[in-house]
Amino acid sequence: KAGVTQTPRYLIKTRGQQVTLSCSPISGHRSVSWYQQTPGQGLQFLFEYFSETQRNKGNFPGRFSGRQFSNSRSEMNVSTLELGDSALYLCASSQQGQETQYFGPGTRLLVL
Amino acid sequence: TQLLEQSPQFLSIQEGENLTVYCNSSSVFSSLQWYRQEPGEGPVLLVTVVTGGEVKKLKRLTFQFGDARKDSSLHITAAQPGDTGLYLCAGALSGTYKYIFGTGTRLKVLA
Numbered sequence: 001k002a003g004v005t006q007t008p009r010y011l012i013k014t015r016g017q018q019v020t021l022s023c024s025p026i027s028g029h030r031s032v033s034w035y036q037q038t039p040g041q042g043l044q045f046l047f048e049y050f051s052e053t054q055r056n057k058g059n060f061p062g063r064f065s066g067r068q069f070s071n072s073r074s075e076m077n078v079s080t081l082e083l084g085d086s087a088l089y090l091c092a093s094s095q096q097g098q099e100t101q102y103f104g105p106g107t108r109l110l111v112l
Numbered sequence: 113t114q115l116l117e118q119s120p121q122f123l124s125i126q127e128g129e130n131l132t133v134y135c136n137s138s139s140v141f142s143s144l145q146w147y148r149q150e151p152g153e154g155p156v157l158l159v160t161v162v163t164g165g166e167v168k169k170l171k172r173l174t175f176q177f178g179d180a181r182k183d184s185s186l187h188i189t190a191a192q193p194g195d196t197g198l199y200l201c202a203g204a205l206s207g208t209y210k211y212i213f214g215t216g217t218r219l220k221v222l223a
Contacts, residue, residue, distance in 0.1 A: 004154075
């Protein structure tokens with residue numbers, strides 16, 4: 001079974017721009033979570049989607065948004081990018097009723 | 113605020129030594145996962161522990177879940193350079209679909 005895939009792997013943007021990141025979960029997994037990882041803050045939870053509905057949300061500003069499609073693929077969008085948004089963005093999927101999450105390789109975003 | 117504290121934060125040891133990493137919280141978890149992450153990559157699952165007091169072994173790695181399901185430990189026997197990486201614990205809060213990640217332990221094993 002293929003693992004979680006994320007595209008793109010690397011991205012460079014400038015302040016004020018917006019960005020969309022994509023995540024394809026493991027086949028059969030309907031829950032997708034997004035995390036931001038930085039050296040200073042560690043792994044911080046952004047949001048979680050299940051069956052196209054946002055089920056949980058972390059403490060991030062409204063510039064961070066996401067959605068999930070009927071095939072469980074998910075996207076997250078960051079608008080009006082700030083320098084502090086530079087981070088590794090990780091997506092994780094899990095099966096319904098299972099608590100173990102499986103992570104993708106991440107998208108490294110650099111905001112200049 | 114729910115926290116999951118890991119200790120130590122950094123660990124540099126010689127090949128062949130043993131080590132233990134701790135993960136502690138005041139919250140009760142329905143399960144706890146341990147991951148290892150290499151630079152620029154996503155965390156890779158090592159183990160999931162579910163039952164209080166559970167002990168799981170994965171080759172030279174031994175994982176223990178506390179009786180009260182608030183803490184966990186990872187013990188590595190005879191560490192090897194290939195064990196180098198960032199070790200993360202993550203607790204699942206019962207019934208919430210929420211996970212709390214530990215602060216991480218950066219391990220370096222010198223040959």
